[in-house]
Each structure stands twice: as structure tokens, then as C-alpha cells.
Amino acid sequence: MIRSALILLVLLGAYWLALSGYLDNPVLLTVGAISVVLVVAMVMRMEIMDTETAPYFHGKSLGYFAWMFVQITKSNVEVVKAILSPDMEISPTMTKVPMPHSTDIGRVTFANSITLTPGTVAIEMQDDTILVHALLTSMTDQKAFAEMGERAAWAVSDPMSGNNIQHEGGK
Amino acid sequence: MSGEFFHTAQMFIAGVLMIGGVFFVLAGAIGVIRMPDFYTRMHAAGVTDTLGAELILLGLIVQAGFSQTSIKLVFIAFFLFLTSPTATHAVVGAAWQSGLKPKLGKYKAPAPGERKPKPKPKAKRKAPAKTAKKAQAAKKPKAKT
Numbered sequence: 140m141i142r143s144a145l146i147l148l149v150l151l152g153a154y155w156l157a158l159s160g161y162l163d164n165p166v167l168l169t170v171g172a173i174s175v176v177l178v179v180a181m182v183m184r185m186e187i188m189d190t191e192t193a194p195y196f197h198g199k200s201l202g203y204f205a206w207m208f209v210q211i212t213k214s215n216v217e218v219v220k221a222i223l224s225p226d227m228e229i230s231p232t233m234t235k236v237p238m239p240h241s242t243d244i245g246r247v248t249f250a251n252s253i254t255l256t257p258g259t260v261a262i263e264m265q266d267d268t269i270l271v272h273a274l275l276t277s278m279t280d281q282k283a284f285a286e287m288g289e290r291a292a293w294a295v296s297d298p299m300s301g302n303n304i305q306h307e308g309g310k
Numbered sequence: 311m312s313g314e315f316f317h318t319a320q321m322f323i324a325g326v327l328m329i330g331g332v333f334f335v336l337a338g339a340i341g342v343i344r345m346p347d348f349y350t351r352m353h354a355a356g357v358t359d360t361l362g363a364e365l366i367l368l369g370l371i372v373q374a375g376f377s378q379t380s381i382k383l384v385f386i387a388f389f390l391f392l393t394s395p396t397a398t399h400a401v402v403g404a405a406w407q408s409g410l411k412p413k414l415g416k417y418k419a420p421a422p423g424e425r426k427p428k429p430k431p432k433a434k435r436k437a438p439a440k441t442a443k444k445a446q447a448a449k450k451p452k453a454k455t
Contacts, residue, residue, distance in 0.1 A: 259353075
């Protein structure tokens with residue numbers, strides 16, 4: 140809790156400085172500091188402080204972003220090829236993908252990653268599966284989905300024990 | 311001299327990235343027009359959301375150099391990564407919940423002469439068989455596990 144509050148404090152301060160760019164105006168700096176402290180105090184009073192409220196980057200999520208960018212580029216090229224070929228041979232498919240993630244943030248990261256790669260869209264989240272619509276049948280490779288799920292879980296430190304879903308966060 | 315060269319190279323890379331982004335945005339727009347049904351159109355729109363927008367933003371970041379502007383552009387690129395799949399999922403989820411069934415199975419774009427404005431009565435005889443086939447394909451929208 141205290142750790143999350145400190146992370147949020149540092150992040151908000153850096154965010155304020157980056158967006159405003161005022162580094163030599165004492166009045167504005169003081170007002171900025173007051174607003175940052177006020178926001179952290181409000182978040183603590185509302186008791187919604189957890190790892191979702193204070194999202195911080197570490198090497199893992201940056202590595203996951205780099206990997207995602209390569210995947211996005213690959214599937215973009217596939218989809219654009221299908222669009223621009225005169226015949227436009229596509230084979231829309233619906234498939235169910237197992238989702239063994241146990242935390243909310245792990246589930247959201249996995250589903251958002253599926254939607255972010257063009258050619259696959261997460262339609263509906265059931266208990267431990269995601270309903271996915273794919274543009275080409277070749278995009279519904281279960282091994283590729285499993286790999287993406289493992290990497291997503293690794294990026295947000297999800298234990299991947301599907302049976303006990305712990306819903307954390309603002310309640 | 312070398313500073314000028316660096317500046318030219320920077321602008322060249324920025325231009326190449328932005329032209330690449332424009333290509334993907336254009337391809338996405340063409341895809342939205344060509345695709346047969348709502349769900350497949352969302353896939354084409356996804357091209358515009360991801361690589362199109364990100365390449366244009368990357369080009370702008372290179373053009374701005376290391377400054378406050380580029381930091382703001384990095385933030386925009388990051389938030390786009392989070393918001394665009396959420397918006398796509400909201401639209402597709404709404405369509406699915408209201409009962410729109412996706413077309414499944416193989417699809418091929420009709421050849422240029424295939425869709426004439428007024429076909430002769432003889433040609434019409436072929437049409438019902440085709441629509442029946444399509445209806446059959448639409449009748450089984452259940453997921454293939």
C-alpha cells in the first residue's frame with residue numbers, strides 16, 4: 140500500500156513535469172506538487188490503491204511491448220496482404236482460447252493483446268476462455284495463443300492458476 | 311556540415327516512417343470497404359489503429375527529436391496501445407450481444423463482371439442456390455473449438 144503510494148507519487152510528479160515543462164517557476168512547481176499530493180491522498184482515502192492504480196514499468200513490460208510490436212507488425216502484413224490481393228481469399232473463423240490467468244490485470248492484458256493484433260478480435264470473455272473471431276483460419280493457432288498468454292502473464296507477474304480467480308481492485 | 315547531414319537523415323527517416331503509416335491507413339480504409347461483413351471489417355479497421363497510427367506517431371517522434379514534444383508523442387502512442395483494443399472490443403462485444411452473427415467459412419471477393427446491375431432472368435436461376443448456400447453458412451455461427 141505504502142509502496143504503491145510512493146510509486147504513484149513519483150510517477151505523477153514525473154508526469155506533471157514532462158507535460159508542463161515548467162522547471163524554473165517556483166509558484167507553478169509548488170502548485171504542481173500540491174496537486175500531486177492531493178491526488179495521492181484522495182486515492183488513499185478512496186481505498187482504491189493497488190497495483191492497478193499505480194501501474195509502473197519495469198523491464199518485463201517493456202520487453203513484452205517490444206515482443207508485441209513485432210507480432211503486430213507480422214499480423215498487419217498478413218491482413219494487408221489479404222486486403223490488397225484481388226481475390227481477397229479470407230476464411231473467418233470463431234474459436235475458443237483457454238485463458239488460465241488468475242488476476243484481473245492478467246486477463247485484461249491477454250485479451251487486449253489478442254485484440255491489438257489485427258486479424259484476431261476477442262469477442263467475449265467467459266470464465267476461463269475467450270471467444271475469438273479471426274480473419275484467417277491460419278491465425279487461430281492454439282500454440283501461438285498459448286505463447287502470447289504465457290508472455291502476457293509473465294509481463295504482469297500473473298501466477299496462471301486458472302481455477303481460483305481472485306478479483307482484485309476498486310470495490 | 312555533419313550537423314546538416316544529421317538533420318537531413320533525421321527528416322528522411324521521419325518521412326519514410328510517415329509514408330509507411332499512410333500506406334497502412336490507406337490499406338485499412340480499403341479493407342473496411344472490401345470486407346464482406348461487420349466482424350471482418352473490424353479486422354481491417356485494426357490495421358489503421360495499430361501500425362498505421364503508430365508509424366505516423368513514430369515518424370513525428372523522430373522529426374521532433376529529443377524534446378518535450380516527443381515525450382508527449384510517446385505518451386499518445388502508449389495510450390493508443392491501451393485504448394484502441396478496448397474500443398474495438400466494446401464495438402464488437404456490443405454487436406455480438408445484440409445477436410449479429412458473423413459470416414464464417416471461406417469467402418472470395420466477386421470477380422469484376424460478377425455483380426452486374428441487372429442480370430437476365432436466366433442468370434437469376436443461379437442466384438437462389440447461391441443465397442441458400444450463404445444462408446446455410448450463416449446458420450451455424452457456433453464456435454469451432
